[in-house]
Amino acid sequence: METVVFALLNGVIYGLLLFMLSSGLTLIFSMMGVLNFAHASFYMLGAYFAYTLMEGSNFWIALFIAPVLVGLAGMVVERYGLRKVHARGHVAELLFTFGLAYLIDEVVKIFWGRTAVNYKVPELLDFPLFTLYGAQYPAYRIFILLVAILMLVALWYLLRRTRAGLIIQAALTHPHMVGHLGHNVPMIFMMVFGAGCALAGLAGVIGGNYFITDPAMAVQMGPIVFVVVVVGGLGSLEGAFIAAMLIGLLQTSAVSINASLADIFGFLGLAGTSEVGGITIASMAPMLPFLLLVLVLMVRPTGLMGDREV
Amino acid sequence: MTGEALQLIDLKKSFGPAKIIQGVNLQIEKGERHAIIGPNGAGKSTLFNLISGRFLPTSGEIWLNGDKISGKKPFEINRMGLSRSFQVSNIFTNMTVRENVRCGVLYSMGYGYSFWRNIGNLREVSEKTAAILEDVGLIDKAHLPATLLPYADQRTLEIAITIAGGAEVILLDEPTAGMSHSETDRAVALIEKASHGKTLLIVEHDMGVVFNLADRISVLVYGEIIATGTPEEIRGDPKVREAYLGEEVEEGVPA
Amino acid sequence: MLAIKDLHAYYGKSHVLNGVNMEIMPGEVIALLGRNGVGRSTTAKAIMGEVAPVGSIRFKGQEISGMPNHKIARLGLGYVPESRDIFPAMTVRQNLLLGIKDMRRPGKWTIQQMLDMFPNLARRADNPAGVLSGGEKQMLTMCRTLMGDPDLIIIDEPTEGLAPLIVQQVGDMIAEIAKAGVSILLVEQKLSIALRIADRVYVMGHGEIVYGGTPEDFATRDDIRKEWLEV
């Protein structure tokens, strides 16, 4: 019972966190078709901006300003970088963001040093909300949960309810034609990229103090964010949400399973003393998302909920 | 030698609720040149996609030279001797014209996936490629990347790739679309030559081409064949006039 | 309405337009004729900013060469390209919706009107446009452009690949659009259509305008037809 409750609770919260991290990427990916490798770097920028802003003001101001700044940075990147390579197709875009991630990482090190900064959870939220089976639940986690849900709703509105969504999807295949119909495609692209980056920044503001704010945070988060978006499926916010929850739950529940492969496949003659047999489910937990990624793409190249091939 | 080259038996295809092909039966003799005409959206291209294996039929069967091909993959069907062209040029854009044609030649010459042969040393491949380029009149542009070809030449290249493999049954989907008169004439001559002794199934809107080339014509309207017959029969058929040709006889149709 | 002076255009190193001059008055239907590859489509593309134009293009008195394409469109210039460029993943209805430039100011054409005019489209209104047949795509593109309420439409080869019956329909449609007061620059191969609806005819050869005149006059000019149109 205890295990199940914990696994569920932690799984949901971790899932929401993942969703929050990947929502901006979903936005950019689904609307522009750009797999932004630098997404996690914008997430990192959000955390660092918030840290610096907090020195002169407080968390709540940083919560609003930092994402805006990251969004602006994203717009600049789109305007002067991505736009140039856009015409050359997705591989070029992907590589551009790949290089950009390098650059942002280095620049962050120049400005904020190579070790972690002391970016703290705001006092107002720094208390245990309740205690369950001996473990405290920090109020901040619940705050994260609320923000994540807010993001889900806002994004859903943006993607489904606005014509901008349609225009951009059309521009994916025929940017010129969309222009001939009188829509300012470059402008919309810039806004979308900015918005996606701002969302990453927001996740950084919130995640940076929950985890650790240091120059490695981008590299740490990068791959898992991709997994969420790709498994969820291109063009599908719901997919990203489901994938995030799935991965959250899968991973946390796997941690609580101590059984080893030998216990499970013992009937096949797998010995607990052998190297393969000795591996426990718990120890494989963090690898499960990648296994999921490979399996899902093999069976459904559109991802779980996607309507187009990624 | 006669016999059925291609046989469609009660062929049906739906996309979701939309029934696009609604029970087509068609026999095409070996060596016959058969044209399919019909209004836009009638399902002509869809029919080609079914025959060539791009789509799976919802029901019904397709036979090629006595072998059932419905359910097979496009490359399997191609290897059995059926080749097709596309309505929208579908070529290897970054390769040269010569390489494009050579890709069409390779499999039929038995070079499959071979990775132990130098392609430059395959005499008969080079010769066949050159011969085809000569035939279609692209030999001067053999070294150009296909993207740089003018539209009409791309269409010609499309035909060249299709006939390169020497398939016995050739399907051409609007081969002359977008060509000028002289180009069209040249294309018709080319098709005539390339399909000599072979079975040809062609979709065209240019009635000049159709009446020139075809031994027999089928008229496809909303997924059903409403008439099959010789060009004269078809031209005289009131149903066809109503559904397709309209009252005005287009320019270029030989009276 | 549209005045082009000494327009040049290049593809990389090849010089395709060598000084095109033409004029279109409000409400006029102009047919631009010529052999394949003489640069008719390129003229259209240069006007729309698809290829970089060198020279002067004035639309409603405003210089538009070098403008980003959405601005040109917003001035009231519609374009139906040869490649049609429908949005394949979207439904027919969504395609039409995207033709509207500004949702707050809808134009004089409505989606319903379009669907009424073309029953083929109405049947497929909620299907993805990518599955339409070639002819259906052509109709959709034209309707989509109309949704933006243009004052001048440039239509490139509208009847290419269409069944004879549909060719007539499209011809009628263009005539109808013209009646509504929209100027049209029609790039066409099929003389019959062009001569039926055009007020004036231009013939292009080697990247230049080699003839301009009324359809009546043109009908008498066998020399032009022979030399430049191979008819």
Add this chain to the structure above:
Amino acid sequence: MTDMTTTYVNLAPSRAEKFRQRVLPMILFALALAVIPLFGPSRTTLTLMNHMGINIVFALSFNMLLGRAGMLSFGHAVYLGLGGYFCVHVMNWIAAGSGIWGAVPVFSMPAFGFAAGALAGAVIGWPSCRRAGTPFAMISLGVAELVAAAGFMFDSLFGGEMGISADRMGGHEFLGLTLGPLEDVYWYIAFWTFVGVVGMYAFTRTPLGKLSEATRDNPERVEFVGYNPQRVRYLVFIFAGAFAGLAGGMSAVQDEIFTPENLSLVPSGAILIAAYVGGIRYFTGPIMGAIVMTYMGSNLSDYTAGWLLYLGLMFVGVVMFVPDGIAGVVYGTWDIISGGKFREVAGSWAIRLLGLALMAVSTITLVEVAFRWSDGYGEVFEPFGLALHHGSLLTWIVVVVPFALGALLLRQAARAENEVTT
């Protein structure tokens, strides 16, 4: 070798052309490899060149996928790693001398790597090559993560964090090479680099190699000329894996160690960058990229703490402004010079070079000053006796003025070039 997209004028090139375009470059390449030792390179240089050789083969094998077949892989190091690991094991068996292993020369390691890489490619490619495009790229990412993690988990195969090492002198002498001194290893690497390069070049000339390009361009049409594009991709993937394994075998002998780190995303990303910077549209592009990036990767850090930033800037610059990479620039320049157009463009080129140099001055100053400021040790950037402190006005002048000037010049050069071409 020349650019692969060059043309075969009037169909089959003549014998002389064939010789000039294909055989001659190979001979020159072999000659270059043979001549290098005459200059008496230091052991450091030899080590560096050995690594270049390995990376040349590795980058070319990567480009069999990306450049030729249009398959973007984020996990190509997996095949180099597995091939290399296998060779390290084989070297240990050879050293143990038991059974037939005792008779196998260490010199033949790359052949074993080739086989192991092919096997790995065949096994992993089976599921992943059923997809193309981004799904394939993402699958390769996932597979790389899984294999790298497994590398840490299965100690007996991968030796855990510390990996597995071997001794290249454990076997017989072969061709008079003990493989002890680096000079011996150089000959070994040169031989196998040559074999790898020729092998992969030959591959591009086979029906399968051509088909892989066709599949990149238009997989759908490939199906209608009798080929199964999945099959084509799969076979190419196996070959790419095999040649990566060959590079792994070379590396096993040069470095005598393999660690799970060799399987991770880091070397995979590095080879992607090298191939791209070199120019993926050209056969020789990855070779140039491998040489440049190997040099920079090992030596740039001697000169500046900001080397990673420079690499990043360079990569982004290449992606944005020179999509055809170094090879594109080299061949473009060559075309202009051999086309006799040098006169016409010389002016704009001079302007462009000056502009680039000015931009470089500005960028370098900025980066160097920034790194020193960031370290906080009060160190000052002092090029040519100038003391550029982060607070001083001079610094900012040196940063801003050349940058603006350079940008201006580049713009002008671009305009001038346009006029020439049009």
Add this chain to the structure above:
Amino acid sequence: DTIKMAFIDPLSGAMASSGEPALQSFMLAAEHINANGGVNGDDIEIVPYDNKVSPKESLVQLQKAIDSGARYILQGNGSSVASAIIEAVSKHNARNPGEEVLFFNYAAVTPAFTNEACSFWHFRFDAHTDMKMNAITDWVAKRDDIKKVYIIGQDYVHGEAVAAAAVAQLKEKRPDIEIVGNELHPLAKVKDFTPYVQKIISSGADAVITGNWGQDMTLLVKAAADAGQKIPYLTFYGGSNGAVAALGEGAIDTLYQVSEGVTNLDASPEQYAMIEEYKQRFPQYDYYYDRAFTTLEMFDAAAEKAGSVEPIAVAKAMEGLEVQAAYGPATMRAEDHQLQQNLFVTTVAKDQKYGVDNTDLGWRLVDGGAISAEAASTPTTCKMERPE
């Protein structure tokens, strides 16, 4: 003349924060020795080489270093790199007689290096895992209130070795202690440690032993602090840069580390002066690598004893040599080239003389946390081949 010593460690990228402070410590130590007359009159020059923590890249840099005339190699970050260097140095010395090179390992702690895989050319100046574990278990053994211990680590050799050592030593010293969990998780892949902490809480553990480093260590302790857990997390790497800054006050009484010394221990005025000097020169980092000073002092002493700076002579002189380090005597054991020195268990507290990571928190010695060199020592299985 100068004696070139090549410092091969990460100086760029994410891991530079471990390489840089060590390099600075060595530089400062060299300056002090040079200022005091050098080594037999020669100056030491520390030449940095950036290896990007890659074993293969390290080999390139090693070759560069040797070619530039360095006969002494300093390295510490990453056992994989250290292992590669040990191998490469042995091979080099075998293949190039007369041009021998010595390797001073200041931080790679895999026990094997001074046991079954020991080498005459390798000297280790840090206590290895088993010794540190010895210190930890010694301290745990003294704490009667600890009845249940949870072991968690990264799933690779190091994590496994830590776990094995902990189990064996606890069994020997305190058979009554129950090991309530022995868990491995993949290296650097876990983002949220809450489920693991949850498991630890459920197990009712009184103390946690972990060999985790980097993010894996910080995130683990952070998750514990967030869950309000106040039990000792005994770590090897709690003192690494930025860990305390990342944890903030959550580290108090949760984060423990074992090391050869911390700045807040009682020490001589010279040592305090040194700490001050370091802080002033390198404000980005804290004084952490006391080993660097011990290493060079020992080298100086050995060279003096041998009357030469030739590697073989120095190596032989170093065997069995004892120097007075800042926090107690340090002896280089001859059989395995493993330095024997005092170890200290410390935890994070407020109001200490020296803070860390520019916070108001500092390291404080815990009760019974001073472990003598003898107590920390472990026997060796090393059978070393020595040159003539």
